[in-house]
Amino acid sequence: MNRIGNLALAALACGTLLLGACGRDTQPQTRTESQPQTQPKTEWIDPAKVQPGPIRRERLSDEQMARVRRVQEVFAEVDPTPLDKWVEDFRRDLDPDRELAIWERMAAAYTGYTAARRLTPEAKKEVFVVLLLRSGAPEEEVLKQLKPKVLGVQDARDIMRLYSAPPQPAEVGR
Secondary structure, three states: OOOOHHHHHHHOOOOOEEEOOOOOOOOOOOOOOOOOOOOOOOEEEOHHHOOOOOOOOOOOOHHHHHHHHHHHHHHOOOOOOOHHHHHHHHHHOOOHHHHHHHHHHHHHHHHHHHHOOOOOHHHHHHHHHHHHHHOOOOHHHHHHHOOOOOOOHHHHHHHHHHHHOOOOOOOOOO
């Protein structure tokens, strides 16, 4: 189970959690004529059914730890999970660098969207949920599941557009 899967509580705002495509690039893939075109299957499940996977590594590298700290700092206002739990979750990942790259992309989009607006804490949590869901599903699938209370559909599209932009390292303190 990856860090995204362990954030079932954040997705409770939507009533479901995405699994199946989490951590996969949801952009169209290049294929040859002999390869059939397949889309990743999006599966939405009850967050209460999510179970953490096993610890897969003794520790994270110093570089990975620095990356986890930066991402955790960006999301601290919407996800009160302590740093040691973030680290534990990344230690469960098959490929923590890949998972960290997803979170860094989410953090860049979150910072880019929230820094330019005066948002309530509830609105910031919805921005987080949009990014969490978009990290594992195509935009249209997210829009079908999303039940925002503060943000509109265009806001969600704008947030997802930032997520789809080329990845940048997470910045803290903006």
